Amino acid sequence: MSSQGKFGDYGGQYVPEVLMPAIEELADAYERYVLENEDGFMDEFRARLRDFGGRPIPLQRADQLSARYDREVYLKREDLLHGGAHKLNNALGQVLLAKYMGKERIVAETGAGQHGTATAMAAAHLDMPCEVYMGETDIARQRPNVFRMRTNGAEVTPVTTGRGTLKEAISETMRDWATTVEDTHYVIGSVVGPHPFPEMVRTFQAVISEEAREQTRERTGGLPDAVLACAGGGSNTMGAFHHFVDDEDVDLYAVEAGGSSLSVDEAEGVAPNSASLSTGEEAVLHGARTKVLQDTDGQVMESHSVSAGLDYAGVGPELAHLVDEGRVRAVNVDDDAALEAFHRLSQDEGIIPALETAHAFGYLEKYHDDIGETVVVNVSGRGDKDLETVIEETMDRDLDIAPDMGVFREVGGGRL
């Protein structure tokens, strides 16, 4: 699939010189430990995913949604992974790899806080000190996860530049890494960044599609007609797709955040969405050539989504390549559709999804008639972290499906 970290024209290694040796060291370690299982690395990784993480994760038939849409809807329940999101697969893999490499400290960045939480948990589990950079806007909207990271012993450092979201947190973490590169490993949270990160993170996440493919066979005797996953940076997307990529009869849908609109305000440098696969252009950002929301000069735009976890101006290079090749369909739904889907899944199935995940269900609601008889949706994470956001955003909107919000209006501005 990749050669020297390239996916077609995408990928590569575009980083300050000071980081190049660390990236080469990491590429070498990835090859030996992950691809060749040196010192039994992959055996230990899989054992820890089982005992600490709780894998394998079930594939559940969604009975109410199946009836509602008149087709077989299956849920890959990554929300049941330890920590409540798919993020632990990658965080555990990278922290363990850092340990095999003899590194002494972990840094990470986080948007919604789910990757930061998973990294803090993995670092505590493997006894490594950990510092997590997080934009101040995201800290404000993701307080439970900030507290979880602190509880697991991680330092959480606020990033105040720009709009204070994931893009700025990534830049800040790269700065830290450039200063501490000799003894520190940077756990990138998605299939983005310079080689080997996109391929390595995908390899750690591919356990999702490995299990889902086998489980669908067991349940239905065949493969699904479609797999849906939400796409921000693209780690749960690539994880959910990887083992289906060669199955050409399985349609793969990457559902992006359409935000409030797909248009952009070029003068202000703001895109009111995070749909970089659908509306972005090829660019070099954060170490890789990929699709990015940018203005005509090449300055990176501020993105937007109701979901902090999707709120990023770039996307993984392999996903950008698969979309160009026509293998993956890049689609999107807006903030309203995601919020409606959040409430629907909660009410119909008793599963409170992450707002990221809700985008995939928003797409299913709108276009279920066009996407085959058997559908697997990756439930990338659970929604506990998003409850404060959902309360505020639901009060601002007129959603038929939402519970009565009167009690929140009466008791002080919506904050629980």
Add this chain to the structure above:
Amino acid sequence: MSLEEAFADGPAFIPYLAAGDPSYEASLEYVEALERGGADVIELGLPFSEPIAEGSTIQEAVVRALEAGMTPDRYFEFVEDLDVDVPLVCMTYYNLVYQYGASEAEKGPRPFVERAAEAGIEGFVVVDLPAEEAGPLREACDEFGLDLIFIVAPTTEGERLERMRERVSGYVYVQSRLGTTGARDEVSDYTERSLSRLADWDVPKAVGFGIKTGDHAERIVAAGADGIIVGSALVDIVAEGVDESTADVAARLEEKARELKRGAVRGAGVPRAE
């Protein structure tokens, strides 16, 4: 004057400012003040929205310049409007180089380098472009006769060092310590070690990152550097003077430049010609 010629008469003083910080007009004055203060080459930053290799000082300068409307086209006009005789080096990030061009089909390093050459730029430092990915830009530089400067970090060793040696021209930028840009109070031990690794390279060696005073400049040149690169200590003066008159700030920049240049000359001890 070519970049290498700028090193001919003793140690070169190479200041950096972000073009357009805090405004187009003030920035023109500031860059010209650096030349009056003794600059031999000027590194002129073309601001990019995600400056991952910069510390907070230069990052904030970049934000000010972008907010004041700096764009690649404005940058080239800025270079044309500047009244300086020393060579100018464009310091930026690869996405701006890569996106430049009138149409999708023309985008890439070539139109960027062509426009830069027309405006009067002598060379480039592209912070996030390692030698491995620099082929297209190197070709365009060769076509238009411009230099491509690489940064050698304390961590750069072995084959990577050799690859850079093959592709570098003008001068080599020696990063004196790990991390991002930013003024420091101590001169790093890495400096001597880095310089000794490059001793037989046939381009001048200019040391940057963390140089703040004339004494720092003196020690770095005494350690064997052919030049010193100073950014954050000068950008700090611009930042502190955002609410002051342009003339006052320009005077302070000129004075600071003079201090740094004098330090560098002291470090050389006796004239290099000897």
